[in-house]
Amino acid sequence: MDPFSNHKPDYYSRHLFTSLIPVKANRTIRIMREVISNRLSAISIRDLLLVEAVARQGSFRQAAGAMGISTSGLSHQIRKVEDILGADIFERGARVTLTTSGRVVLEAIAATLESVTRLEALRNRLAMPFGAVLRIGVITSLAPGDLVRLVETCRRHSPQTRIEIVSGKHHGLLRRLQDREIDLMITAGNDFPSGLTQAELVREGFALLVNPAIGVPDLSRLASCKPDLLPISEDDFVPEQIATGFGALINASLTRAFGLSAEHRIALVSAGYGHALLPKGWVRNSGPHDMTTLVGLPAALSDERTLRCIWRNSFAIGAEVAALFHAELNIAAG
Template structure:
């Protein structure tokens, strides 16, 4: 295991100190950076000098109308940006690890199924996934699957269909269906009827726009 070779002076530099240095670079002015970071100009100058002393080199050229990095400061500022970016990523990773789904589950639900399924999801969701937020999107199954494939949604509840490549399908439950026939129909007396036993003319199938209550044409 490689041991850290960071000096004691550099170890005393905080992320806040580095953020102050970054602010001076971004604003090109100690006064503007101090206002943005809610610190006095003298306090900001002191913290920047602390970082410069820890690094052993000046970061900014002072005296001009605008504060600009030194030649060595330009290279060090890139590393400071990288350190702050890594710290932010570390914080985001820690938060996403503590909360399910990274804090939010973007779920697509067909409009026709929403009234039946959502009551079973919305209530228990906070209990099973504390801290996570459930964002719902309604639409037609094919449109929802397209958004899932493009990364706009995390998951979709949909009737069985052929999914695009890269989409994993998991069955959740099986729902019984009732077949409604005329009393004098040849199959009316049977307890179980296979789909293959129905003639095409016997069935009225619902198209994808069945959310509007419109039967399909075929």
């Protein structure tokens, strides 16, 4: 009879035994990994691609041409792989064919290359979650600082993505979006056809940029002060409440001007050619320029436009990009 058959190990013995199991297992795994690494470290991904090319072409010469390597160089690399694996992969002859071992090796190589492909796709998704290129259309009245914020947001979240910016009028950008020339657009317009999705980004008010040299208007007595107001750009998307209130007061000497950009109006105000309504994003980003000051609008003429992001329904990451833009612009707006 085994003298130890009735012996029950105490707590410490049991604990020591069970604690050694993961240690032995981890050590075994580590040793196996080291052996595998030492044996296979000399085989590169390109070597695997070369083996696959020879199997596909059935010829060293044709495979070498397809892979951009000399025939002798290809033969040397294949022989290296065979030496490391310890088995011939190909039978050399008039036509190169796989050996029995070679067929097994090729299946393993195919599985490895598939894993490498998935790993490369993962790398691309991590570095370029917005894709290789993101094409953004923006209306001309988007404040420069807001445009920079949107680009910087893309850079932070998808550093390897190339950003392309197209600036234009609302309807021109809509056409480009429908024609797949851009991926999404930033606008203050609220008319868009079917097949497109929109998300609100931020609401933005207006202010009056004036030149004190030609008098600061008292907007509380708008009807009597009649400021020399420069024409409003159609791409400003000025709310109807403001446009109606100021519409009859556009009496500057340049009333025949059409589609003046915000930059042009700022320059004209600085030169003393009238006053200009501007989206507050322009004021927030740059503040008053030389020879100019800001006048707030009275409550009766205060309203806001809504900046929106619009994309095609088929653009899979549209909602994700819009959510990031929404967060960034609202932080800036305070």
